[in-house]
Amino acid sequence: MRSVRRATVAAALLLAGLFGIAAAQESVPPPKQEWSFGGVFGTYDLAAAQRGFQIYSEVCSNCHSMRLMYYRDLSGIGLNEAQIKAVAASVQVPVGLNDQGEPVNGPGTPASRFKSPFPNDLAARAANNGALPPDLSLIVNAREGGADYVYGILTGYQDPPENFKLQEGMNYNEYFPGHQIAMPRPLQDGQVEFAGGAPNATADEAHDVVTFLAWTSNPELVERKQMGIRAVLFLTLMTGLTYAVKRKIWAEVH
Amino acid sequence: MAGLYKSDYENPVIRWIDTRLPIFSLMQKEYGTFPTPRNFNYFWNFGALALVTLVIMMATGIFLAMNYSPNTGLAFDSVQRIMRDVNYGWLLRYTHQNGASMFFMVVYIHIFRGFYYGSYKYPRELLWMIGVVILLLMMATAFMGYVLPWGQMSYWGATVITNLFSAIPVIGQTVVTWLWGGFSVDNPTLNRFFSLHYLLPFVLFGVVFLHVVALHITGSNNPLGIEVKTPQDTLPFHPYYTIKDSVGLCVFLIVFAVFVFFVPHTLGDPNNFIPANPLQTPADIVPEWYFLPFYAILRSVPNKLGGVTLMFASILVLFVLPWLDTSPVRSARFRPLYRPFIFVLVLSLFALGAVGAHKPEGLWVVLGRVCTAYYFLHFLVILPVLGVLERPLPLPESISRPVLGPPGGGGPMPAGAAAKPMEKS
Numbered sequence: 001m002r003s004v005r006r007a008t009v010a011a012a013l014l015l016a017g018l019f020g021i022a023a024a025q026e027s028v029p030p031p032k033q034e035w036s037f038g039g040v041f042g043t044y045d046l047a048a049a050q051r052g053f054q055i056y057s058e059v060c061s062n063c064h065s066m067r068l069m070y071y072r073d074l075s076g077i078g079l080n081e082a083q084i085k086a087v088a089a090s091v092q093v094p095v096g097l098n099d100q101g102e103p104v105n106g107p108g109t110p111a112s113r114f115k116s117p118f119p120n121d122l123a124a125r126a127a128n129n130g131a132l133p134p135d136l137s138l139i140v141n142a143r144e145g146g147a148d149y150v151y152g153i154l155t156g157y158q159d160p161p162e163n164f165k166l167q168e169g170m171n172y173n174e175y176f177p178g179h180q181i182a183m184p185r186p187l188q189d190g191q192v193e194f195a196g197g198a199p200n201a202t203a204d205e206a207h208d209v210v211t212f213l214a215w216t217s218n219p220e221l222v223e224r225k226q227m228g229i230r231a232v233l234f235l236t237l238m239t240g241l242t243y244a245v246k247r248k249i250w251a252e253v254h
Numbered sequence: 255m256a257g258l259y260k261s262d263y264e265n266p267v268i269r270w271i272d273t274r275l276p277i278f279s280l281m282q283k284e285y286g287t288f289p290t291p292r293n294f295n296y297f298w299n300f301g302a303l304a305l306v307t308l309v310i311m312m313a314t315g316i317f318l319a320m321n322y323s324p325n326t327g328l329a330f331d332s333v334q335r336i337m338r339d340v341n342y343g344w345l346l347r348y349t350h351q352n353g354a355s356m357f358f359m360v361v362y363i364h365i366f367r368g369f370y371y372g373s374y375k376y377p378r379e380l381l382w383m384i385g386v387v388i389l390l391l392m393m394a395t396a397f398m399g400y401v402l403p404w405g406q407m408s409y410w411g412a413t414v415i416t417n418l419f420s421a422i423p424v425i426g427q428t429v430v431t432w433l434w435g436g437f438s439v440d441n442p443t444l445n446r447f448f449s450l451h452y453l454l455p456f457v458l459f460g461v462v463f464l465h466v467v468a469l470h471i472t473g474s475n476n477p478l479g480i481e482v483k484t485p486q487d488t489l490p491f492h493p494y495y496t497i498k499d500s501v502g503l504c505v506f507l508i509v510f511a512v513f514v515f516f517v518p519h520t521l522g523d524p525n526n527f528i529p530a531n532p533l534q535t536p537a538d539i540v541p542e543w544y545f546l547p548f549y550a551i552l553r554s555v556p557n558k559l560g561g562v563t564l565m566f567a568s569i570l571v572l573f574v575l576p577w578l579d580t581s582p583v584r585s586a587r588f589r590p591l592y593r594p595f596i597f598v599l600v601l602s603l604f605a606l607g608a609v610g611a612h613k614p615e616g617l618w619v620v621l622g623r624v625c626t627a628y629y630f631l632h633f634l635v636i637l638p639v640l641g642v643l644e645r646p647l648p649l650p651e652s653i654s655r656p657v658l659g660p661p662g663g664g665g666p667m668p669a670g671a672a673a674k675p676m677e678k679s
């Protein structure tokens with residue numbers, strides 16, 4: 001009996017040890033940041049998300065597409081109808097055929113998808129040293145570490161260590177797996193000027209654009225969490241009530 | 255009144271139906287007055303919870319299917335359309351996605367209950383075997399469902415798992431081509447998986463019905479593992495267990511809601527947010543958590559055919575469990591040796607889960623092999639031998655005795671009380 005129990009404990013310790021070893025081997029995890037959308041009551045900081053959209057438009061959209069986003073979606077970060085129309089109209093998109101049967105372009109509408117910088121993946125690779133800039137619509141969900149990781153990538157550019165062999169056209173990044181990333185450092189201090197004069201050091205810009213990207217990845221987040229709070233409260237109440245009834249019904253049995 | 259059933263119902267409409275089709279009498283008999291052991295603990299909630307989860311999966315699945323496109327060019331975007339543009343589509347999708355995990359969690363606990371209290375023993379062998387069929391059908395359904403959103407893990411998971419069949423000697427490759435409907439996982443594969451993913455839950459529902467029919471013939475087991483002897487040992491199912499199941503259901507729904515509303519991605523893989531790309535293999539191909547122990551068993555053997563055989567054997571062995579366990583005593587409460595062994599088995603399954611989540615390197619390989627060996631050792635050697643060597647504790651006279659008797663004799667509480675008789679040994 002005893003020995004069996006002791007064996008169980010030993011096995012548990014062995015397991016714990018193995019997890020420890022595995023954890024130690026993994027690459028540098030990006031540091032945790034404070035996000036407006038974190039936690040049970042989190043919501044998006046809309047001002048930050050709007051600045052993030054500006055950064056995306058001015059910087060990232062030169063290389064990265066956002067296939068899943070439509071201009072109409074921007075109402076989700078507080079743009080009004082006129083603003084959305086103006087943003088959409090600033091790009092040229094295919095609008096159908098003329099009476100000669102030729103495809104024509106025209107200004108975008110709120111129903112247009114975000115315009116992609118390249119017509120296809122091959123063109124995107126050709127313009128980026130052979131590397132494909134991934135679509136950013138879901139990027140925060142599509143990486144281990146989520147928002148912290150994307151923030152880590154944007155702020156993690158450094159000079160490579162002494163004996164690190166950096167390939168031609170690659171850049172050293174602290175948090176990218178393998179540390180060699182094809183994307184040149186996209187954000188610099190003061191690169192994007194915000195209307196209200198909001199701070200624009202690299203870290204601020206990264207923070208804002210990641211807020212925007214978190215929103216494009218999970219546009220339902222605020223509605224979801226608010227519904228969740230109500231659901232859990234309701235169910236907790238129901239649990240209490242049901243348990244009270246159960247106690248009452250079972251009282252005669254014991 | 256030749257040909258009509260004798261109904262006790264007063265209400266003329268109900269009576270009219272019941273005399274012709276006695277479903278009201280049937281429900282009353284099977285879920286109203288049905289005599290149920292009075293000493294269930296909360297482990298006995300999980301069957302009802304599994305049924306509720308199955309219904310939730312079917313309900314959300316049918317609405318998802320209204321907006322889903324089973325075509326390799328459209329599938330990923332159609333799921334994202336559900337998430338972004340369909341009213342409450344995110345709720346349907348997150349419920350369905352996390353519901354699969356909840357389903358397995360509930361069913362695994364349900365199975366553990368069976369292990370612990372010996373529910374698979376005479377006369378419930380067939381009931382147990384139908385349960386194993388349910389487990390297999392669930393696995394097939396969940397595997398094919400996971401392919402539908404057509405993300406990277408969908409595609410590569412499908413490729414790895416279907417490729418297992420190529421281990422079959424001689425006809426293996428032909429079988430795989432036949433499964434795929436082509437020469438790789440592609441549009442025909444996605445189409446048939448969608449069709450089968452829609453079908454299998456309904457088959458599952460039918461098998462669950464048989465499971466319940468078999469249960470209502472033998473009656474339920476209970477934490478003491480002794481048979482019902484007198485009417486004092488039982489309570490009518492309603493209201494005693496309808497209300498007790500409702501308590502469990504509320505708690506379960508809280509857990510479910512926390513996953514759906516607050517951490518819907520925790521159980522998933524980030525790679526599945528990347529559309530399937532046959533030209534780019536992800537760094538790690540990892541199945542969903544509920545398959546990890548079996549994946550670890552698969553990879554514990556360096557030979558493909560050996561691994562596949564062991565993986566299937568790990569579930570098939572459950573079919574013969576009623577005959578491998580030679581002890582006449584059901585409940586682990588009265589089996590001082592079996593009880594610790596069942597916990598070691600659970601521990602080794604958790605360890606196998608961890609092994610399945612890691613690259614098969616270094617210590618993980620060793621751990622995977624040791625735990626796989628232990629898994630089979632448990633069923634094939636330990637159980638048959640234990641039944642002979644073990645001296646079970648004296649069994650209580652009847653269910654009503656210990657329940658009515660002084661504290662420490664069991665009762666509708668989790669297994670804590672069972673520790674007492676054990677320490678005496």
Ligand code: HEM
Nearest residue numbers: 311312315316318319322351354396399400402403452455
């Ligand atoms: C035994 C019950 C069921 C289980 C265990 C199950 C499991 C799953 C799983 C694991 C997924 C992948 C979720 C994801 O990662 O996105 C999925 C997707 C899906 N299932 Fe089911 N399912 C069940 C019943 C049904 C039923 C009855 C339908 C009705 C047609 C259905 C329709 C769908 C559809 C359309 C998808 C793709 C959309 C999506 O990925 O969210 N499912 N299922």
